Amino acid sequence: MTTPTPVAPVSNGFVIELEQFSGPLDLLLHLIHEDELDITDLPIAKIADQFLAVINDLGLNEAADYLEMAARLLRIKAQMLLPRRLGDDEWEDPRAELVRRLLEYQQIRELVEWLGQAAARRAEQLGRGFRPEPPAAPPAPLVIELNDLLAAAERVIALIPEPVLHRVVPRPLDVEGASARLQALLAERAEFGWLDVVGARPTIVDVLSVFIALLELAKRGSLSVHQAGAFTPMQIRRESPREAV
């Protein structure tokens, strides 16, 4: 049995980020290419050890897809160790399925390179105007239970550090100020979230001021408000003011 030969990516000067591999097959191919191994006659013990070492180093050992591959490699490694009789025609190479998948995946990677180049070449030519993204499917009609609504209101109120319900708040709503803040943000960014406007610890006056300013600006058409679903954070998008009809 071979002793594990852990690879140390850092000492190889080869730093990997999670995004660099699109999946366990990609990582496996990378290891195979790096050691210039024969894909059809994989030294399974070696590759299994390397794979384990790398996912451990990358902290990928909690990602299900990588773990599944690790388990598969270990199983193949164990099957390769089983004694087999000489001239046994029945023997099926336990690596066969993995090799088939790797070859298939390698083909896909080649196509990816081709597609990427085709897309890059196409991007050098521009058509007339720019096509807006195709419209997304309309959101499902909003169905809210009263209790959900109350719970949502409670969540908003809970964001406010100290409920000052027992005191009369001398400050009137500052809609103008909130409106100015929104417009400054709109000038800066095409899209931002509700929390960017109200900040992390808003008072109830802040929340109400911003909300009223938001509605006012939306009515004027300078922005639009989107929500992916009930109770998800609002997204505010810049809109060009509507032309008069």
Next chain:
Amino acid sequence: MSPLAKLFEAALFASSRPLTVEELRTLEPTAGEAAVHAALAELRDAFAAADHGVELVEIAQGWQFLTRREYAEAIERAQFALRPRRLSPAALETLAIIAYRQPVGRLEVDEIRGVDSGAVIDKLTERGLVEVVTRGEGLGRPLLYGTTPQFLEILGLKDLDELPRLEELSVALRPPAPAEPE
């Protein structure tokens, strides 16, 4: 130029997407298919011969005026037009599988990629690059996906036949290319 070529020039100028031969024929229903093709060739050659900044390109089963490549950088610098967002490797992998196996279900894509591809397929559907084309036979009649004309458009392909044939790929293991993406 012939009247038909000029008519097509106007329509193609007005359109922000490729127009198919069938769409162009609706402009002049009496024109035969040969005449339509001849007029398109005439128009393309006229723009090429007169040395313009745009050219007529056959793309996505249709025709479209596109800016010439040499101006891409200048236009981008001046930010007149938005460049399409680049596709991630995961998106390209999924597109490649769907393009070659269509109609294909999520499970098969997951299996070939070795990772769950549901979210990627949803994104590609949202961008209009793939769509549900039919339902499979198996358990639960799974949705089967195929590529759209927009897929051809972002790759600058006339049709799916322009994709490389699988036999043309070098399946044999090669040393990693020197220009690996960082």
